[in-house]
Amino acid sequence: MGAHTWEAGLSDVRLVLRSRRVITPDGERPASIAVGGDGRITEILPHDAEPPGGATLEDVGDDVVLPGLVDTHVHVNDPGRSAWEGFWTATRAAAAGGITTLVDMPLNSLPPTTTAPHLATKREVARPKAHIDVGFWGGAIPGNTGELRALHEAGVFGFKCFLSPSGVEEFPELDPAGLAEAMAEIASFDGLLIVHAEDPGRLASAPQKGGPAYADFLASRPRSAENDAIARLIELSAAHGTRVHVLHVSSADALPLMAKARAEGLPLTAETCPHFLTLTAEEVPDGATEFKCCPPIREKENQDALWQGLADGTLDCVVSDHSPCTTDLKTPDFGTAWGGISSLQLGLPAVWTEARRRGFALTDVARWMSTAPARLVGLETKGAIAPGRDADFAVLAPDQTFTVDPARLHHRNQVTAYAGKTLHGVVRATWLRGRRIAVHGEPTQQTGRLIERQAA
Secondary structure (H helix, E strand, O other): OOOOOOOOOOOOEEEEEEEEEEEEOOEEEEEEEEEEOOOEEEEEEOOOOOOOOOOEEEEOOOOEEEEOEEEEEEOOOOOOOOOOOOHHHHHHHHHHOOEEEEEEOOOOOOOOOOOHHHHHHHHHHHHHHOOOEEEEOEEOOOOOHHHHHHHHHOOOOOEEEEOOOOOOOOOOOOOHHHHHHHHHHHHHOOOEEEEEOOOHHHHHHOOOOOOOOHHHHHHHOOHHHHHHHHHHHHHHHHHHOOEEEEOOOOOHHHHHHHHHHHHOOOOEEEEEOHHHHHOOHHHOOOOOHHHOOOOOOOOHHHHHHHHHHHHOOOOOEEOOOEOOOOHHHOOOOOOOOOOOEOOOOOHHHHHHHHHHHOOOOHHHHHHHHHHHHHHHOOOOOOOOOOOOOEOOEEEEEEEEEEEOOHHHOOOOOOOOOOOOOEEEEEEEEEEEOOEEEEEOOEEOOOOOOEOOOOOO
16 A cells, blocks of 8 residues: 555645544544645545655554544533633533534523624633634524524524523523514524423423422423423424424433424434433432433433434434533532533543443444534534544544543533443544644643634
C-alpha cells in the first residue's frame, strides 16, 4: 500500500489517524483517515496506506475511532445560572466524554433564548468559553410567536416548548391555543419544534405526595402524561405540517403511536436518554434525588421496550438531557429537589455498557449518538467519518472499564446518578476538526466554535 497515490482532497493532508477499528457509514473496518489543513476529512484509506510526506501519523491500534458525538440536548444555564453549569465547564466535560458538538437548550439561563437579542447575549457569553462546537435552540413561550422567525433567521436549530410547567418561571409552558399558534408559525418557515411532552391535566390528577420515596415520585409523573401529550402533538403535526421532535421519551407506551405516525409519513422524530436506557426505577434508593428527572426513570420492563424502539428505528437519537444544578438543590425530597441528571461526560460509556450487554455494536451507538442527532439539526459536516466531513473523532477503548468517581468529572457540580458504577468504554482522546482537544479524560486545547443552522 506504500505505492498508494493520494487523491487531491479538500486541502493538503496534515494528519492521518489510523486504527484497526474505524466506524464508517459502511460499518466498522480498519482504515487510515486523512485530514486536511482545513480540519475536514479528505480520504478514507486502507489501514496500511503510507502517509504522505509532511503528514503526522497517529496510530491508535485497536482503539475504536467513532465520529465525534453530537449532543443536541444540553442545559448549559449560562449566563444567569452559571453556578449550576457554564460553557467553560460543560464543554470541557463534553470534550472529555467524546462529544464534539452540543446544542444548548433555551431555558435555565437568564435571559432565556426567546428573542434574537437574547440569543446574541448567549453567544457573546459562550464564544470565549467553548472547548467544542456549540449551537443553540430557540424557545417558544407564550407571547413570543412574533419572535420565532427572527430567531430562525439568526441561526437557531429549532424551538423548544413545554406542555407542562418547566420549573423556571421565565420559561412558561404553552397552552393548547399557544401550541397551535406556534406550530403554525414554525411550519410557515419549515422550522423544527422540539417538545417536552407531558400533559398537564394528567400530571395535575396524579398523586403528588412529595417526600423521599421514589415510588411516590414515579406515580406523580405517569406514563399517561407522556402518551396523551405525544398523541396531541401527532394530531397537530398532521394539521399544520410542522416538523416535530419529541424530547427525552421515557414512556415506551408511546412508541406504537409514534411508529404509526411515522409510517403515515408525518415529520416526527424522537429521542431518549442514557439514564432511561441504563438506570431503572427499581434501583433508585429513597432520597437519592440525583436520579430525579422529568419525565422520570421508569421500570425495567419499560426500559427493555425503549431499547426495542431504538432497534426498530422508532427512537432516532440518544442524547444526554444534561440538566445540572447546585448540590444544595438536590434535597432528599423528590417533591422539591431540582429535576435533572448530569451525564454529559458519561453518556458514551453508559450507553455502550448496556448496548454491548444487549448485543448491539458500536456502529449502532455511533448512529444513535452522532449520525442521527447531526441529521436532526441539519449539520451535514458532522456525524460521520467520511470525506468532506469535519475531522471530529472519539477514540474509545471499548473493553476497558472504569468506576465513576464524581471528583474526576468536569461538570461544575459533581453530582451524578452514575457515582460508583463500573462502566465499559474509556474515552482515550477526542478530536475536533483534526485537533486533539482531550486526552485520557483531560481537555487539552480550546478550539470550539459557535455554529448555526445551515440554511437549506
